[in-house]
Each structure stands twice: as C-alpha cells, then as structure tokens.
Amino acid sequence: MIVHHAVVGVHSPLHKPMFHDVTAEAAAAVAESGIATGTINVYSQHTTCSVIIQEESHDRTFDGTEHLLQDMLDRLELLVPACRHEGQYLHPGPKHIAHATGNLGEEAWWSLNTDAHIRSGLIGRSETIPVVDGRMELGEFGKIYFVDFDAMRPRDRKVHLTVIGE
Amino acid sequence: MIVHHAVVGVHSPLHKPMFHDVTAEAAAAVAESGIATGTINVYSQHTTCSVIIQEESHDRTFDGTEHLLQDMLDRLELLVPACRHEGQYLHPGPKHIAHATGNLGEEAWWSLNTDAHIRSGLIGRSETIPVVDGRMELGEFGKIYFVDFDAMRPRDRKVHLTVIGE
Amino acid sequence: MIVHHAVVGVHSPLHKPMFHDVTAEAAAAVAESGIATGTINVYSQHTTCSVIIQEESHDRTFDGTEHLLQDMLDRLELLVPACRHEGQYLHPGPKHIAHATGNLGEEAWWSLNTDAHIRSGLIGRSETIPVVDGRMELGEFGKIYFVDFDAMRPRDRKVHLTVIGE
Numbered sequence: 001m002i003v004h005h006a007v008v009g010v011h012s013p014l015h016k017p018m019f020h021d022v023t024a025e026a027a028a029a030v031a032e033s034g035i036a037t038g039t040i041n042v043y044s045q046h047t048t049c050s051v052i053i054q055e056e057s058h059d060r061t062f063d064g065t066e067h068l069l070q071d072m073l074d075r076l077e078l079l080v081p082a083c084r085h086e087g088q089y090l091h092p093g094p095k096h097i098a099h100a101t102g103n104l105g106e107e108a109w110w111s112l113n114t115d116a117h118i119r120s121g122l123i124g125r126s127e128t129i130p131v132v133d134g135r136m137e138l139g140e141f142g143k144i145y146f147v148d149f150d151a152m153r154p155r156d157r158k159v160h161l162t163v164i165g166e
Numbered sequence: 167m168i169v170h171h172a173v174v175g176v177h178s179p180l181h182k183p184m185f186h187d188v189t190a191e192a193a194a195a196v197a198e199s200g201i202a203t204g205t206i207n208v209y210s211q212h213t214t215c216s217v218i219i220q221e222e223s224h225d226r227t228f229d230g231t232e233h234l235l236q237d238m239l240d241r242l243e244l245l246v247p248a249c250r251h252e253g254q255y256l257h258p259g260p261k262h263i264a265h266a267t268g269n270l271g272e273e274a275w276w277s278l279n280t281d282a283h284i285r286s287g288l289i290g291r292s293e294t295i296p297v298v299d300g301r302m303e304l305g306e307f308g309k310i311y312f313v314d315f316d317a318m319r320p321r322d323r324k325v326h327l328t329v330i331g332e
Numbered sequence: 333m334i335v336h337h338a339v340v341g342v343h344s345p346l347h348k349p350m351f352h353d354v355t356a357e358a359a360a361a362v363a364e365s366g367i368a369t370g371t372i373n374v375y376s377q378h379t380t381c382s383v384i385i386q387e388e389s390h391d392r393t394f395d396g397t398e399h400l401l402q403d404m405l406d407r408l409e410l411l412v413p414a415c416r417h418e419g420q421y422l423h424p425g426p427k428h429i430a431h432a433t434g435n436l437g438e439e440a441w442w443s444l445n446t447d448a449h450i451r452s453g454l455i456g457r458s459e460t461i462p463v464v465d466g467r468m469e470l471g472e473f474g475k476i477y478f479v480d481f482d483a484m485r486p487r488d489r490k491v492h493l494t495v496i497g498e
Contacts, residue, residue: 045471047387071283089406203335294373295457308377
C-alpha cells in the first residue's frame with residue numbers, strides 16, 4: 001500500500017466565481033504514485049471553495065466560463081445569492097469584522113463572501129475518485145474542477161491531491 | 167492493508183430520474199474484500215448521476231419510487247428544474263450539439279439533460295462509508311442509492327465500489 | 333499503512349437544527365493514529381445529519397449558533413423548508429407511520445423530519461480531509477461541524493472518524 005500527497009496551486013482573479021480544471025494535475029499525481037488500484041481525494045483547503053466533477057461542455061461565455069458551469073452558477077445565484085451589501089446575511093457580524101480588520105489587517109468588504117461560504121458548505125469540499133488500472137474513473141467526458149466561489153479579491157488557492165492504494 | 171475494487175451495473179429505463187438501491191452489492195464487496203476496518207467509496211462514473219445515503223421510507227408512488235426519494239426529487243425540481251426545451255439553460259450550446267450529433271452520433275435532444283448535470287454537481291458523485299467489524303456503518307435504516315437524474319433515454323450505468331482497509 | 337477508527341458521541345437537544353464542532357476530536361484521532369500522511373473521513377451515521385467544513389464566524393445568535401451556520405440554515409429553510417405538518421411532503425406515508433409507531437414504538441410526529449432527511453441527502457454524509465505532516469489540512473480557520481437537522485426530539489448521535497495512511 002502506498003499513500004502519495006501533492007499540492008496544486010491555482011490563481012483566481014477578481015471579480016467572478018472561477019472554475020479551475022485540475023484533471024491533468026490529478027492524473028499526474030496518480031501516475032507519480034505508481035498506484036494501480038485505489039482512490040484519489042481532490043480537496044479544497046479553503047472554506048469558500050469546492051471540488052466538483054462535471055462534463056466538458058464545449059461552449060463558453062465571453063469570459064471563458066463553460067456553459068454547464070455558468071448554468072450551475074446561475075442556479076446557485078438563485079439558491080444562495082451573491083452577498084451585495086452588509087446586512088444581507090447575518091455574517092459577517094461585528095466581531096468577525098473586528099477580527100478580520102484588526103487581527104488580520106483585511107479590508108472589511110473582503111468579508112462579504114458569505115454566499116461563497118454557504119455554497120462551499122452545501123456542495124462540499126472534495127471528491128473521492130476510484131483509481132483502476134492506474135487511471136481515474138471519470139467516464140469519457142468527466143473533468144475535475146476546483147471552484148472558487150469567492151469573488152471579492154484575487155486569491156492564490158491550494159488543491160490537495162491524496163492517492164491511496166497499491 | 168487491502169484494496170478491493172468492484173463494479174456494479176444498473177439499468178435506468180426512461181423517462182424519470184431513477185434511484186437504484188445498491189446496498190446489498192456494497193455489502194457484498196465489503197465481505198469479498200475481507201476488510202474488518204476501513205472505508206468503502208461508492209461512486210458514480212457518470213456526470214448526470216449521484217450517490218446518496220437515505221432512510222428506507224416504506225411507502226412508494228405508482229411507479230415504485232419511495233416517498234422520501236420522490237420528496238427529494240420534488241425539491242430538486244424547484245431548485246434545478248428539468249430542462250424542457252432548448253434555451254432554458256445555456257447548455258447545450260451549438261458547439262456541444264455539433265460534437266454530440268457529429269462526433270458521437272447522438273440525437274440532439276439527448277443533450278437536454280442540463281438539470282441532471284447540475285444536480286449531480288451540487289449533490290456530488292460519491293459517498294465514503296466507514297467499515298467497522300466487517301460491516302458498513304449505515305445506521306439501522308440507511309440504504310445506499312445510486313441516483314440517475316438523466317431522464318432523456320434508457321441508460322446502462324456503472325457504480326464503482328472501492329474498499330480500503332485491513 | 334495504518335487504519336484507525338474512533339467514534340464520537342454528541343447530544344442534540346430539541347427543537348432546532350444543531351451544529352457540533354468536532355474538530356478537536358478529529359485532530360485527536362489523527363494524533364492517536366500516528367499517521368503522518370493520509371486522509372481522515374468524518375462521517376455521520378444518521379440519515380438526518382451531515383458533516384460540513386466551515387469557517388469560524390465569531391458572532392453568534394441568542395441560542396449560540398454561529399452567524400455563518402445560521403445563514404446556511406436560513407437558506408436551507410427556503411430550499412427545503414422545515415416539515416410543519418402531515419401532508420406537507422409525501423413522507424412520512426401511512427406504511428412508514430405504521431412501522432415507526434407499531435414496530436419501533438415511536439410517536440408519529442417524530443417522523444415529521446422529512447426536511448432533515450432531504451437536507452442530509454443533498455449535502456452528504458461525510459467529509460474526507462487530507463492529513464499532511466500529522467495534521468488535518470483545514471486551512472487557517474476551518475472547523476469540522478457535525479450537523480443535526482432533525483429538530484423533532486433530543487437525540488444521541490454518533491460521528492465516525494476513520495484515519496487511513498502511513
């Protein structure tokens with residue numbers, strides 16, 4: 001049995017939720033591990049992000065977002081609307097703002113990412129994918145996307161890849 | 167440490183989202199593995215399907231769907247409505263349709279499964295369940311369901327079972 | 333390779349969905365396992381509960397619920413409203429009620445937890461978190477919460493922790 005861990009860095013420019021295709025990086029981690037049978041866990045270290053598997057949808061919006069992913073964002077905008085002003089959600093409250101601006105030196109408006117936190121909680125933080133004959137079982141058209149729902153500011157993000165098997 | 171992999175085939179007849187109870191198949195994979203302590207990952211290979219754990223709800227609709235599962239579908243119909251016509255969602259766009267009909271030889275209307283893709287992305291593709299004393303920890307009434315949200319056409323589907331432990 | 337399993341008991345008093353922070357218990361399981369690199373699966377044994385990762389949000393409501401978690405509940409109340417009366421959802425149907433009251437000796441109204449079952453199915457039952465250098469990769473502010481959506485009655489609940497790695 002082998003356990004292999006790798007980290008992928010991605011960059012999210014402002015001001016829109018971003019999807020990062022990390023399929024190639026995950027496939028590389030499986031190859032590096034030498035594991036034939038097992039699982040790979042693809043995980044977001046951040047509480048405003050998620051990992052999903054989705055089909056490649058060929059068409060894209062002006063800003064390069066695939067149609068199926070934009071459709072998912074459009075539904076999420078109805079289910080958990082973007083936080084546009086203080087008081088729309090309970091969070092961020094006064095203690096959180098004091099902590100963010102005082103202890104962390106952040107701008108107060110950076111904390112208006114409540115929608116991103118809720119979306120991440122609902123969708124989840126990782127996907128675990130079987131590895132069979134040294135390949136991830138993604139089906140013919142499946143891609144792995146790291147989703148950054150936080151549109152407040154440019155961010156550097158980390159995606160963890162953990163392959164376990166033999 | 168042992169890793170054991172098995173595949174279960176299920177068939178989804180049209181034209182309704184289908185729930186397939188794969189609890190017995192998952193229990194069989196755990197037994198075959200000989201693993202006493204570890205985890206089993208139950209995974210959908212398809213981007214319009216999910217795996218969930220739910221309680222058995224005894225009552226069923228005319229078509230055999232358990233009440234709790236139909237209630238879940240009814241909420242999903244409000245959250246991510248079934249795609250009933252071209253243009254309801256961005257996907258499928260013209261490039262995707264050209265790819266599906268040209269390269270894959272599909273009927274264009276088979277691609278009107280946008281809702282199934284979004285539901286699968288929101289709910290996720292797998293569940294990972296602890297194995298303790300050689301048994302899955304599902305509680306007294308928990309069942310594992312493979313959910314096929316794609317109601318466009320009859321489909322053969324694959325569910326992957328990966329047991330890791332000792 | 334090592335596999336380590338532990339169970340944490342939590343208590344949910346009525347009549348509100350409850351969040352239980354189990355981060356310390358999960359960290360203790362990782363430490364006890366002696367595993368440096370691998371994963372920990374944090375799992376709800378119950379079909380009306382989920383496990384999520386969320387940022388600590390400092391401010392709390394009168395009853396002690398963190399603001400970000402209350403915001404999540406507020407959205408869920410719109411997406412999958414609390415079951416307030418028989419007939420609001422299909423479940424519980426007559427056969428389920430007969431089983432619950434007859435075979436299990438439960439009160440019929442305890443089964444009005446349909447919303448909790450659906451929320452648990454949508455959000456999922458577990459999170460799998462990478463373990464790197466003997467520590468969970470939760471980011472700076474991430475906490476692990478066991479969520480009990482069932483507000484019908486006081487309940488004792490079990491959270492399973494399974495650490496796999498080396």
